[in-house]
Amino acid sequence: MTIPFHDRTLAASRELVAELPSLGYTDAWSAEVNGADGFTPLAMAAEWAPSLRLGSAIVPVSTRGPGLLAMSAATLADLAPGRFVLGIGSSSPVIVERWNAGVFAKPYARTRDTLRFLRRALAGEKVTERYETFEIKGFRLEHAPKTPPKIVLAALRPRMLHLARDEADGAITNWLSPQDVHSVRAELASETELIARLFVVVTEDAARARELGRRMLAAYLTVPVYAAFHEWLGRGEVLRPMQEAWAAGDRTGAVKAIPDEVVDDLIVHGDAATCRARIREYVANGLTTPVLSPLPGGDVPIAQAVRELAPHA
Secondary structure, eight states: OBSSOTTSOSGGGHHHHHHHHHHTOOEEEEOOSSSSOSSHHHHHHHHHOTTSEEEESOEESSSSOHHHHHHHHHHHHHHSTTTEEEEEEOOOHIIIIITTOOOOOOHHHHHHHHHHHHHHHHTTOOEEEEOSSOEEEEEOOSSOOSSOOEEEEEOOSHHHHHHHHHHSSEEEEESOOTTHHHHHHTTSOTTSEEEEEEEEEEBSOHHHHHHHHHHHHHHHHTSHHHHHHHHHHTOHHHHHHHHHHHHTTOHHHHHHTSOHHHHHHHSEEESHHHHHHHHHHHHHTTOSEEEEEEOTTSSSOHHHHHHHTSTTO
């Protein structure tokens, strides 16, 4: 499950987070865009639901220095020993540059270098190293975690997927259909954990779900990394009218240009039983860890959706 929930703040999420294990949920995963940061919700969940595995999906590698990222990860690993998974990724120019005044350059190399630095730092080593995208001089964690966290990478296309396969503990992907899982899984080893956030609208009103889905997809699939991902997956032509309208500044036209079948591919919607069956399709096709993100606007409040989508439902 994704925390915090879309309809409430972190402070208001305590009771529902604490309920997750009894519903059959195994994990709580944060995100970091323009809401809560990626670490605080997990720190609170470590106290509220101490049996859950906790993960970040994802923390950008270019909005914090490498040492600060190591310190934050070490703190979570201490709060939830053996239960914390650090998910990192390159993020996007909007988040890194426009919102955080950073530099979005050499995203693959920066992610690779950060992964390699974190492996050493979280193992308690003193790190002095010149990487391709930064240099570290004599960094050592004051309290290295007894159990270093697993590190997983946001990965959408073969090069980053291969880095996740070869040097990390898993891959995180996003905005894909059950059939797309086959393409992604083919780039990974069979034992590599594959994690994906699935956006879910519990409603039998398909038109309403598609309207909500189109707005989200237009915002995401026009980002260059996601546009390239869906080109690779084979949706380049069907998404071209949306891309052209967006590039021309026609946001309304871009939203309208997304076909129903694309929304139905990428947004899980229907009644709760239909949604659960759709989630099982992802798993059957090779997704190890489906991370649900129930969206507002469905037929039931999010808390009810969380309960109705649960493994024990």
